[in-house]
Amino acid sequence: MEQSRVDSYVERVQQLAPLVREHAARSEREAQLAPAIVEAFHDAGLFRILLPRELGGGELNFAEYLQVAEATARLDGSTGWNLAICASGPLFGHFLHRAAFEHIFADPRAVVAGSLNPMTTRIVPYDGGWRFSGKATYVSGSAQASWIMAAGFASEDGRPTIVDGAPVLRAGLFPMRECRILDTWAVSGMRGTGSHDCVFEDVRVPADFTFAWPDPAPVWKPGPFSTIPLTLQLGAGLAAVALGTAQHAIDALTELAVAKVPAASRAPLRERPLAQIQLAQAEGLVQAGRAYLHRTYDAIWRQGEAATGFDAPARAATRLASVTAAKLAAQAVDLVHDTAGVTAIQTSCDIERCWRDVHAMTQHVILSSSRFETIGRVMLGLDPGSPII
Numbered sequence: 001m002e003q004s005r006v007d008s009y010v011e012r013v014q015q016l017a018p019l020v021r022e023h024a025a026r027s028e029r030e031a032q033l034a035p036a037i038v039e040a041f042h043d044a045g046l047f048r049i050l051l052p053r054e055l056g057g058g059e060l061n062f063a064e065y066l067q068v069a070e071a072t073a074r075l076d077g078s079t080g081w082n083l084a085i086c087a088s089g090p091l092f093g094h095f096l097h098r099a100a101f102e103h104i105f106a107d108p109r110a111v112v113a114g115s116l117n118p119m120t121t122r123i124v125p126y127d128g129g130w131r132f133s134g135k136a137t138y139v140s141g142s143a144q145a146s147w148i149m150a151a152g153f154a155s156e157d158g159r160p161t162i163v164d165g166a167p168v169l170r171a172g173l174f175p176m177r178e179c180r181i182l183d184t185w186a187v188s189g190m191r192g193t194g195s196h197d198c199v200f201e202d203v204r205v206p207a208d209f210t211f212a213w214p215d216p217a218p219v220w221k222p223g224p225f226s227t228i229p230l231t232l233q234l235g236a237g238l239a240a241v242a243l244g245t246a247q248h249a250i251d252a253l254t255e256l257a258v259a260k261v262p263a264a265s266r267a268p269l270r271e272r273p274l275a276q277i278q279l280a281q282a283e284g285l286v287q288a289g290r291a292y293l294h295r296t297y298d299a300i301w302r303q304g305e306a307a308t309g310f311d312a313p314a315r316a317a318t319r320l321a322s323v324t325a326a327k328l329a330a331q332a333v334d335l336v337h338d339t340a341g342v343t344a345i346q347t348s349c350d351i352e353r354c355w356r357d358v359h360a361m362t363q364h365v366i367l368s369s370s371r372f373e374t375i376g377r378v379m380l381g382l383d384p385g386s387p388i389i
Contacts, residue, residue, distance in 0.1 A: 006064035012044040013071045024076040027192030028353070031185045032143035033082045034192075046072075046083060047111055050090040050225075055105050057090070062224070062233070062297050066240040070290070073244025074251070077357035078192025080244050084237035085193075086111045086141045091233045092149055094225045095216035096173065097208035104147055104173065113141040113176075114149025115198075116213060116234075117365075118169050121152030129206040130154070132172055140195040142181050148198060149173045151213045172210035178203045189353075189360030214387050224304030231388050232310065232318050235366040236297055239322040242329035242361045243293070246286045249336040249354035253279060256340055256351075269339075278339045282332035289325035289332075296321035315389040316378035319371055326367040333358045 003011075016037075023034035041047055049068055051057025060068070065087070073080025089112030093101040104110050114136055121134030136150040151171035154161040161168040179198040185191065211219075218226030225233070257270035257279070269275050300318055303310070310318075337344045337355045344351045361367060366388075374386045 005058055006060055006067050009044075009046065009049055009058055009060070009064075009068045010071045012046065013068060013075070016040050016044065017075050020072075020075040020079050024079065024192065024353075027076070027078055027194075029191075031183075031191050031196075032194030033079065033141065037079060037082075038144045041083065041086075042109055047086050048105075048108075049087050051105055055102070056108060057105075062228075062236065062301050063294055066236060066294065066297060069237045069240040070244035070247070073241040074247045075244075076192070077241065077245040077248070077354060077361070078190050080241040081190060081193045081238065081361070082141050082144075084241050085113060086144065088112075088233075088237060089147070089149075091225060091230065092171070092173065092211070094218060094221050095211040095230060096219070098220040100173070100206070100208040101220075107146065110147065111141065111145045112147045112149055112173065113139050113145035114147075114173070115139050116149070116151040116171060118151045118153050118213070121150050123152040123154050123170055123172070124156060125154070126204060129204060129208075130170060130172060130210055132174065132203045132205055133201050134199070136179070136198045136200075138185075138195040139181075139198050140193040142176075142196050142198055143194045145176045147173050148176050148179055148200075150200070169213045170210050171213040171216075172205040174200075174203050174205045174209065187360065189356035189358075224301050227307045228300055228304040229310050229315065232300065232315060235319065235322040236293060238361065238364060238367055239289075239293055239325040239329075242326040242358055242367070243286055243290050245354050245358045245361070246282070246289075246329035246332040246336075249333045249351050249358075250279065250282055250286065252350040252354070253282075253336045253340055256343060256349075260340075260343060262341060269341075275339045278335040282335040285328040285332040285335075289328035292321050293325040312378050312384060312389065316375045316384070319389050320375050323367055323369075323371045323375070326362050327369075330358045330362050 023036050026034040049058040049060045053059045069084040072083040123130045123132050154168040179200045182197045184197045185195050260269045340351050374384045
């Protein structure tokens with residue numbers, strides 16, 4: 001039987017497991033993905049899994065992308081996060097003009113990173129495009145990116161541009177060489193993501209390389225990636241990374257429980273009822289989060305194929321799946337951490353890094369507890385109170 005596209009990519013990830021594990025500590029120490037991992041991902045085509053085949057990509061659908069992201073995070077959380085971020089450039093590219101999309105991704109080593117927080121960037125029009133100045137914050141994958149995406153508020157003659165009572169926001173992609181990367185990523189978890197701030201001044205971005213934010217309209221490519229709202233495409237891959245990180249912690253505990261004999265005990269950890277209970281609970285939480293996430297994104301993929309549109313309740317229901325999956329993953333890691341005892345606080349133990357990483361992930365704005373408030377408002381028939389559900 002012919003191997004499926006997604007199975008082929010998951011297998012490539014698994015083949016890279018020894019290399020990822022060998023260099024994960026360097027990624028954390030240097031606060032960026034280790035160069036050896038970056039090169040291996042390029043060679044395996046892992047940054048191009050969402051690109052069409054004619055551009056040398058894997059042409060995976062959304063559910064398949066989630067599988068690859070989770071498999072990578074099962075090896076190392078920061079590596080999985082980098083994969084999820086840097087492979088998702090085509091998601092934004094679908095809202096650029098076709099010539100811009102093809103210009104960017106004709107380069108076999110093209111990697112897009114960026115930030116869609118508009119608060120620190122201003123943009124002004126020029127004849128043929130927009131000039132971007134400001135700072136992109138928390139740019140995961142900045143070290144290996146060749147292009148950066150930034151969003152900002154439009155203004156003209158020093159005054160904000162207002163249309164129908166709302167400020168105009170726009171996002172754009174431009175070469176990373178136009179930026180200066182600041183050494184700002186000094187954190188406890190997810191250190192290997194290299195999520196530094198990037199500053200830029202008066203960068204001219206042709207209009208074809210920009211799109212309206214947060215609800216861009218597709219301009220050339222039909223299909224689910226164009227009809228599913230861009231904001232709904234963000235977050236699911238990161239939730240899959242959280243699930244993979246939790247599975248990594250469960251794997252580590254399963255191995256530890258065979259060898260560790262807890263203090264004041266003659267039997268290995270696996271013989272303790274509490275260890276048995278909490279391991280099973282952790283596994284159940286991860287399985288539940290994964291099933292919920294995949295069921296939801298299978299459904300929105302079909303809805304995207306039908307191009308029936310996404311109202312506020314549909315958007316809220318989709319966001320609830322990704323936030324809940326990430327929260328369940330964090331709960332699972334907490335159980336594992338508790339079961340492993342003092343071993344779990346040793347930096348030589350994978351569980352220690354998984355615990356720090358998964359709790360850093362759940363602070364991301366798209367996965368944070370604040371999303372529950374927005375979702376709940378929609379469920380109660382209120383305005384979401386946020387431009388991003």
